[in-house]
């Protein structure tokens with residue numbers, strides 16, 4: 001099972017309470033306060049791990065609860081700290097904090113409501129075949145209200161939508177774990193309380209109180225995996241994406257002549273003679289209306305969001321009477337509807353199935369209809385054009401990386417830099433009292 005999105009509840013440990021204790025031993029009848037401190041609660045920590053490729057671990061354990069700290073003891077003994085809970089997640093996991101649920105109506109409020117409508121004096125009745133009967137009935141403290149289901153409006157079920165590139169409304173992005181070993185403190189453990197020996201003073205030699213421990217953090221989160229790959233393969237189902245991935249890497253995704261063969265993203269590694277590597281991600285096919293959840297919907301597009309280069313693979317043979325130029329436009333449209341940023345991302349157009357008789361004619365028509373787009377013709381199933389494809393994606397990724405680095409350097413250069421000496425002088429001026 002492939003899990004790339006999961007909601008979890010996380011809670012760190014409660015701090016242990018401080019102890020109230022006094023030393024009594026031979027030759028020290030009034031040894032003074034000796035209550036130890038409570039231990040701190042364990043924290044919930046997320047750690048990125050490159051050996052994982054999906055969030056299945058959290059599917060089976062969606063409640064991430066760390067240990068509480070132990071309470072302090074006598075003789076100055078501090079309580080044991082709660083053990084931190086380290087949760088491994090795949091590299092590329094985004095952590096969204098979900099909004100807190102609205103407060104539910106308390107029992108007291110419900111009682112008030114019932115007081116307003118005294119049960120015994122309620123004169124609302126509905127006719128029945130035998131006799132008039134109460135609309136509101138009760139047995140002991142439990143009361144039931146009869147509801148006319150026909151009159152009630154049943155809200156229409158909305159189709160489940162993916163939260164999109166920027167999360168669902170109300171969600172806040174709190175972490176993005178991209179590199180192996182990177183950690184994020186999701187919930188900080190509560191502090192332990194101080195024991196009474198900390199409160200002894202010359203004037204108060206027998207403090208009979210101690211601090212309680214503090215509660216830890218808690219909250220609901222959504223973990224979302226966005227695969228980290230250099231190149232993303234997108235296209236209609238059956239265009240030959242998996243065949244192409246198998247031809248350029250050692251990945252062996254399932255290939256079959258029916259749509260939606262690939263149900264989960266597949267990542268392959270392309271190796272070059274100079275020992276450089278590229279990661280290529282094949283996502284399930286897209287069709288028109290994917291933004292309305294048609295087919296497998298937009299759910300898997302999150303896996304190509306981080307790709308430096310996109311490859312739009314078009315079935316140039318026009319299988320099932322489809323028109324390649326239409327497929328291309330529809331794919332661009334679906335990408336734009338998911339995230340407009342994806343369309344301006346560098347993308348290559350690759351024409352597959354060029355071994356088929358109709359492909360050459362279709363390619364000519366494609367170039368006529370979409371003139372300014374360069375198309376690379378290949379036949380993935382027969383290894384034709386594969387070597388050139390490997391070179392083209394290598395060059396495109398190198399260009400995209402260089403551009404991104406230049407943009408980052410320009411952004412860093414345009415940020416105002418205050419020399420250290422100037423900053424120190426400014427701070428001195430700020431703190432210096434006026435003469």
Ligand SMILES: Nc1nc2c(ncn2[C@@H]2O[C@H](COP(=O)(O)OP(=O)(O)OP(=O)(O)O)[C@@H](O)[C@H]2O)c(=O)[nH]1
Pocket residue numbers: 235236237238239240241242243244254255256257258259260261262263283284285286352353354355356378379380381382
């Ligand atoms: N003639 C020909 N057939 C091809 C070529 N490449 C792929 N095919 C066939 O096209 C069919 C679909 O190939 P897949 O690689 O499964 O297509 P896909 O794009 O991964 O499809 P989904 O996983 O359903 O989205 C298979 O029967 C392949 O054998 C090609 O270059 N020429």
Ligand SMILES: [Mg+2]
Pocket residue numbers: 241242243253254255261262
């Ligand atoms: Mg496939």
